[in-house]
Amino acid sequence: MAKVIIVTDSSAYLPKEIVAEYPIEVLPLTLIWEEKEYRDGIDISPDEFYVRLSKSESLPKTSQVTVHQYEEMFQRLLDEGYEVLNLGISNGISSSYDSAMQALKTFEGKPVEVMDTKLVSMALGFQVLASARAAKAGASLAECKKIAEEAYHKIGVYFTVDTLKYLAAGGRINSAKRLVGTALNVKPVLEIRDGKIELVESVISKKKAIKRMVALVEKGINGRKPLHISVFHALEHEAAQSLLNELKESMGAEEAILSHVSPVIGAHVGPGTISIAYMAG
16 A cells, blocks of 8 residues: 655644644745745744744845655655645645646656645644545545545635735735835735735724634634634744634534744744634634
């Protein structure tokens, strides 16, 4: 029986203890800051990154996983007897998918599959987990891919940021939408829709933004079970933990995961970001 392993990237920022429990490999994206390169999730921690970002006049640049990184990873895993399913950051947010597809040409006829997940952060993390749990239980490569495709339709993710300047600077949201966040204490509620960042609405105060996110999550879940939920954040430890506890209790989640917005994603959303992702049904 073939062994299946899931390859993802650091944007998912799955907790290390979860990665260690399942057949998952993680490739790092790269931050370039003041002429120095940092491997996301390896060379700089989220807290270190956000403290520095909040004080810095220069903004870091981000770089996708390279074709060479994918080729090396795929080859090593094939040599170890694995069949490979790559579930990485949305093609609408990063060019990593293009790199993976380019690398795939080297492995024509080999058991390697690449999907555009149209997801990021813990929304991607839940998709990866669904497939990795199936792989651990002995599912085939085709079955793991089908589970990933089905999981996409069970997943939602919402987030709020302190300012839209980071999204605008990175070209992840247009300048007209940026103006929404310039008024005093106006906070945007955003989502990942069809693989891209979209503005849902804006409200007055971060407290109301979080309340609105919770309402949107409840609507998206629509009572479906089992429920997996995650709160992930950028330097908002207490607020994120409190929100996760509240959601787990009020929604009866089977699994509740606290995580971080990875630095490579944080470069585009900034400190103070709070996000909720779920997988239901």
